[in-house]
Amino acid sequence: MEKMSVEQLKAVKEQIDQEVVFLQDSLNNVRSASTRLKIASNALHDLSLRPQGKQMLVPLTASLYVPGTLDSADKVVVDIGTGYFVEKTMAEGKEYCERKMNLMKSNYDQLIEVASKKKNIADEAGAFLQAKLRQAAPTT
Secondary structure, three states, X not given: OOOOOHHHHXXXXXXXXXXXXXXXXXXXXXXXXXXXXXXXXXXXXXXXXXXXXXXEXXXXXXXXXXXXXXXXXXXXXXXXXXXXXXXXXXXXXXXXXXXXXXHHHHHHHHHHHHHHHHHHHHXXXXXXXXXXXXXXXXXX
């Protein structure tokens, strides 16, 4: 970094800052997905406790529900992503949610580590840039 110009240092600092923002957005997305999985896991647990024939509201979207009757809580339909749904037993559905939550936690922990390192690099680059700017400034 010693031989880099101020403009090059600014460009490097800006790129690192953009990477930090991207990683923070990724962390928010993983946190949001983890929350949705936790809600789904809790919904499966609640569903398993309901008796057959129970009247309930069935979610079609996040804000649209239709009335329905619980036929059986032994089988559930799981959204596995990109518009694909798979029928699973209640135990398989709970296990799927648990497995996905563990994966999300692992991804979150890895992202935290990478984001922390990038943030430290950005701070060091900023400090180095400030020192270079002070050095380049005319002394009065």
